[in-house]
Amino acid sequence: MDGADRERLLGRLRDVVGDRYAFADPYEMRLYQYDASPETALPDIVVIPGSAAEVAQVVKICADAKVPITARSAASSLAGGTVPVKRGVVITFARMDRILEIDGDNLRAVVEPGVVNLALSQALKPLGYYYVPDPSSQGACTIGGNVGTNAGGPHTLLYGVTVNHVTGLELALPSGELVQVGGRKAASASGYDLTGLFVGSEGTMGIATKIWVKIQPLPPVQKTLMAVYPDVETASNAVSAIVRSGILPAAIEMMDKLSIQAIEAASHAGYPLDAGAVLLLEVDGIPALVDELGERMAKVCRESGASEVRVAKDEAERQALWKGRKGAFSAMGRLSPDFYVMDGVVPRTRLPETLAKIDAISVRTGFKICNVFHAGDGNLHPLVLFDAFKPGQYEAVLRIGDEILRLCADAGGSVTGEHGIGLEKRENIRYIFSDDDLEVMDRIRRVFDPHGLMNPGKVFPGDGLESAPSRAPEHAPRRASAVAGDGDVWV
Amino acid sequence: MAEPATLDFKRQIDRDGVPSVAAGIDMDLVRDCIHCGLCLPKCPTFRSLHHEGDSPRGRMWQIKEAALGLVAFDDPRFQAHIYQCFNCRACETACPSGVQFGAVMEMARAMTPPQNRRDRMVRAILLNGLLPHPRRLRIAGWLYRATRAARLPGLLRRSGAWKVLPLGKFAAFPPAGNSAPRQRPLPALTPAQGTRRARVGLLIGCIQDEMFHGTNQRTALALSRNGCDVVVPEARVCCGALASHAGEAQTAERLAARTMDAFSGQQLDAVVVNAAGCGSNMKEYELQLRNDASRREAGVAFSRTVKDASEFLVAMGLRPPTRRIALRVAYQDACHLVHGQKVHQQPRQALKMIPGLELVEMQESDWCCGSAGVYNLTHPEISEDALAWKIRHIVDSGAQVIASANPGCILQISMGLQRAGRDIPVVHVMDLLGWAYGDEGQAPPIVRRAMA
Structure with missing residues (x-):
């Protein structure tokens, strides 16, 4: 965009949101070039709208001018999902953080996209409800971003990910329309599930301006167990043993030795520093059930090689354990100036061998790799520690990431469980989708965004403005249609 | 003013390599x-x-870019964002990576002079002209109390003149506190009562002793009732907190050294501080003395002896006070206590020891009230936003009295509550504790009525 175009566009945007909330100063643009991933790219203009109507007008103005649009709220994306790689306009939701309605009897709430995930649950708590999906970054990430990436979290093992908890969306489309999909008071099974189509689309078709979510009564009791294992392999085998035992806990999380060091340094929650690995398990429900489940689970853990099983003695200890786990990624800042986190998924049964292979990569390349992840889902989060100021390290780490995702795909898994494809995994997506799959997805996207202006450069291989790629990599599985793919990786 | 480069951060590093880091910024911390x-x-x-x-993330990013020379320290936009920060350090409590935000912010502020005229005036008059000078402070304190004795605040309120005068809102709505122009200084030694358990120094502070002399007396009383010999150094010192938090590094360094001298050679078990901002600063003298290799280590040793009053008393085990104070009290966390010193429970535990006192929690008690050192003077509009949130939560809590632990917070919240027409006095935790130990000094009417 040249200077005159930018000024013209800025003027029109300022007419909508006011001078204070649209700006193009190059200095300020530098503050919208990053998110929580290592990726960076500068936008041309930043807009901070205050209402859905303003968002719709902003999207229309940009679409008419054929300018790319990237939505951003907390910018806690670990996959570069909010980095404006094609420049253009960044829309941030810092002002749209209102909870619009809480309807306890109908178990639903309506929120603006900038509402912080944890803030919603905190607002619901006095009323006896909560919003289930709890990404580890829930203290900062927003419901809008959760919808974009179909976010998960520890407790989605039993209760399902974001798409299972969003019942409707109001969307600003590039056509300038503000449309509503779903959001009816009663559940509806008729017609296409358009809400489900948009959840996880990473802002590539439209931007959510209002979100209808399911809320759930708070479980009467929650019990958290920590099982201590000598090594990662024993702990991974224990995960399968737990599932085989017929009990599905609300959450099963694993942390390896290096992660435990970082987490304990940050949280002082009481994680054992000498453990090879720990599993963090949670059961919830009525007291009698929880006691029974807790005991049976402790037994399974011991039989599968746990040297010790501790039960959080009170709510404070339980909270401390979870706070430590949820702060794990950021706590890596204590071990290393930079890290690169991946989000691969493997079938639970392949966890031990996959973790062994990742360890072999670490030994071969000399980069430390920590593992802290949603073990119950087989959703791995290997963190490669590095120093971006040392020449060549960033590139080397990207290669390691690619290798690990390839491992996951070859094991029958996926290249993302919950962080989204974003910018960083748009090439890796070929490991799980064929050309035909990608073309089907691209055609669907173009129904809503014919000119490819919505969060361009994300999700799809290449630069995101082309049609689906013409050459299939040899390892890509051939499938009849993307729609038949694994539920958790659908765009 | 040079335009910042148009390339993004990563490509710039890729293209030009890692630039050398500006002296004065510790890149590891950034x-x-x-x-x-x-x-x-x-x-x-x-x-x-x-x-x-x-x-906070945006400010860290800017400091990183400035330290690498990608943007200029004296860029007015850099200065605006850096000085718009409360430096309340709530981000430190939220940060799982252990970022020492306050330390980095002070380094960044020391690299660039303040941006606006108001800020420069506050520095020249208050930080450098008044606080470090005991004689001038005494005169200012006398003047302040004389205006109160002459009922100037009421005049300002009735005439509406406070709305147009500089500092008018603070003059018109002063906190419950001393108003007698003449006051007797604290004795050099207040002996321990009962079994002697420790010998401590007490920082009486600069503003604290002029505006809240009674709080200092009650702190000394609480300490002595708990078996402490309380030593007040002869040399009146300002610890340099306001200067360091505002980035006046040279003044801060000088005052740090002077404060250490004042307490040296007294064989103290601890140096007790009842102002959260001062305590936080004195616990970080290593940082203030970073450019003075000869004193740095002494600074570290000194900082280890510094304790907040409630932190020290609760750790020692409070002897139960006997006088009832039947009041519903909410504690407002002072930022530099909860975030700066990680002291969160102890003031509450101290208050709970008072017979008859019911402790209630307000929402967001650990959010800054907007006082933030000299921030309410340099950035009044943003400060008023934070004060408005605070006042709303206080009113919702149903508390009759607010307890805090820092003179700045007490001034700010007291002003906000009075202006909103609420008769909810704001006092120090040590005030309530002192009254509960039998102090007969000036107490707000609602507290006096509640004392059995």
Whole structure:
């Protein structure tokens, strides 16, 4: 965009949101070039709208001018999902953080996209409800971003990910329309599930301006167990043993030795520093059930090689354990100036061998790799520690990431469980989708965004403005249609 | 003013290599930040201004870029974002990476002079002209108390003149506190009562002793009732907190050294401080003395002896006070106590020891009230946003009295509550404790009525 175009566009945007909330100063643009991933790219203009109507007008103005649009709220994306790689306009939701309605009897709430995930649950708590999906970054990430990436979290093992908890969306489309999909008071099974189509689309078709979510009564009791294992392999085998035992806990999380060091340094929650690995398990429900489940689970853990099983003695200890786990990624800042986190998924049964292979990569390349992840889902989060100021390290780490995702795909898994494809995994997506799959997805996207202006450069291989790629990599599985793919990786 | 480069951060590093880091910024501390964003929802200026540049992550990013020479330290936009920060350090509590935000912010501020005229005036008059000078302070304190004795605040309120005068709102709505122009200084030694358990120094402070002399007396009383010999150094010192938090590094360094001298050679078990901002600063003298190799180590040793009053008393085990104070009290966490010193429970535990006192919690008690050192003087509009949130939560809590632990917070919240027409006095935790130990000094009417 040249200077005159930018000024013209800025003027029109300022007419909508006011001078204070649209700006193009190059200095300020530098503050919208990053998110929580290592990726960076500068936008041309930043807009901070205050209402859905303003968002719709902003999207229309940009679409008419054929300018790319990237939505951003907390910018806690670990996959570069909010980095404006094609420049253009960044829309941030810092002002749209209102909870619009809480309807306890109908178990639903309506929120603006900038509402912080944890803030919603905190607002619901006095009323006896909560919003289930709890990404580890829930203290900062927003419901809008959760919808974009179909976010998960520890407790989605039993209760399902974001798409299972969003019942409707109001969307600003590039056509300038503000449309509503779903959001009816009663559940509806008729017609296409358009809400489900948009959840996880990473802002590539439209931007959510209002979100209808399911809320759930708070479980009467929650019990958290920590099982201590000598090594990662024993702990991974224990995960399968737990599932085989017929009990599905609300959450099963694993942390390896290096992660435990970082987490304990940050949280002082009481994680054992000498453990090879720990599993963090949670059961919830009525007291009698929880006691029974807790005991049976402790037994399974011991039989599968746990040297010790501790039960959080009170709510404070339980909270401390979870706070430590949820702060794990950021706590890596204590071990290393930079890290690169991946989000691969493997079938639970392949966890031990996959973790062994990742360890072999670490030994071969000399980069430390920590593992802290949603073990119950087989959703791995290997963190490669590095120093971006040392020449060549960033590139080397990207290669390691690619290798690990390839491992996951070859094991029958996926290249993302919950962080989204974003910018960083748009090439890796070929490991799980064929050309035909990608073309089907691209055609669907173009129904809503014919000119490819919505969060361009994300999700799809290449630069995101082309049609689906013409050459299939040899390892890509051939499938009849993307729609038949694994539920958790659908765009 | 040079335009910042148009390339993004990573490509710039790729192209030009890693630039050398500006002296005066510790890059290791800056790079502790991994820009995850967990701090954003805890930042009062981000909540007020909605701009990434006014979030902790955005400020760390700017400091990193400035340290690498990608933007200029004296860029007015850099200065605006850096000085718009409360430096309340709520982001430190939220940060799982352990970023020492306050330390980095002070380094950054020391690299660049303040941006606006108001800020420069506050520095010249208050930080450098008044606080470090005991004689001038005594005169200012006498003047302040004389205006109160002459009932000037009431005149300002009735005439509405406070709305147009500089500092008018603070003059018209002063906190419950001393108003007798003449006051007797604290004795050099207040002997321990009962079994002697420790010998401590007490920082009486600069503003604290002029405006809240009674609080100092009650702190000394609480300490002596708990078996402490309380030593007050002859040399009146300002610890340099306001200067260091505002980035006046040279003044801060000089005052740190002077404060250490004042307490040296007294064989003290601890140096007790009842002002959160001062305590936080004195616990970080290593940072203030970073450029003085000869004193740095002594600074570290000194800092280890510094304790907040409630932190020290609760750790020692409070002897139960006997006088009932039947009041519903909410504790307002002073930022530099909860975030700066991680002292959260102890003031509450101390208050709970008082017979008849019911402790209630307000929402967001650990959010800054907007006082933030000299911030309410340099950035009144943003400060008023934070004060408005605070007043709302206080009123919702149903508390009859607010207890805090820092003179700045007490001044600010007291002003806000009175202006909103609420008769909810704001006092120090040590005030309530002192009254409960039998102090007969000036107490607000609602407290006096509640004392059995």
